[in-house]
Amino acid sequence: MHFSEIPPRGLTVETDECPVMAAETGVTVQACTASVRLDRQGERVLCQGRLAARVELVCDRCLAVFAHRLETSFRLLLEVADPAAIEREHVCSRSEMDVVLLAEPEVDVPDLVRQQLLLALPLKRLCRSRCxxxxxxxxxxxxxxxxxxxxxxxxxxxxxxxxxxx
Ligand SMILES: [Zn+2]
Ligand SMILES: [Zn+2]
Incomplete structure (x- = not known):
């Protein structure tokens, strides 16, 4: 969605599409619901949302597939920057908000949801704490x-x- 398609009063996008993860992530998404609020702030877009998902992960220790539920909320500022700046700092933190630099003034909500889901995964993936x-x-x-x-x-x-x- 182009920034200009976001109306002045903002827009809420609801989705229950399961993001498709690359094979190397070892993640299978079984259910995912997300609500993303988009508000224009001058040249930038404030993006606030939350998501809940049910995923299958592979245990780091025993390689068994196990179910995991997660919930997360996020607050991002989308900003258009030249490609050189994007390579330098893909996501940087200014104050307590993450700033996401984009090459084009386009919001890709499904991709945003996919990235936030990946960020919400546990660092250690264990089928049980005492695996x-x-x-x-x-x-x-x-x-x-x-x-x-x-x-x-x-x-x-x-x-x-x-x-x-x-
Ligand atoms: Zn295990
Ligand atoms: Zn043995």
Whole structure:
């Protein structure tokens, strides 16, 4: 949407479209509702919104897929800048608001929602707080039970003992 399409009294965009995430993000969006308020402020656009989503993530430790719910709100100032400035500072913080520099005076609401959803994801993605992960030796999911690997086989002493036997 071009900045000029935003009426002087502002505009609220509601969407329940699921953003499609790139495969490398490891995120599948199952449901997403967002409400984004756009207000023109001179040459800039103030963008305030909130979103709630249900996603599937891959556990960092055991690689199991698990469901995660998230809610977030955001407040951004969209500003048109020349491409060189955008490369220097894609998103910068001025006061307590994030300023997003754009090459064109266009608001891409679905893309905005997608980016805010990514920002709201937990840094550590764990299926449960005490996930035991996979055994580095045999790959067994240790949440389902212990494997046959003996923990001492990882220690340098075990390697020395094995050498002495030879
Ligand atoms: Zn896990
Ligand atoms: Zn093992």
């Amino acid at each position: 035991r992960g996979l055994c580095p030796g045999c790959g067994t999911d240790l949440n389902r039970g212990d494997c046959q690997c003996r923990p001492e086989s990882d220690s340098p002493f075990a390697v020395l003992a094995a050498l002495k036997k030879e």
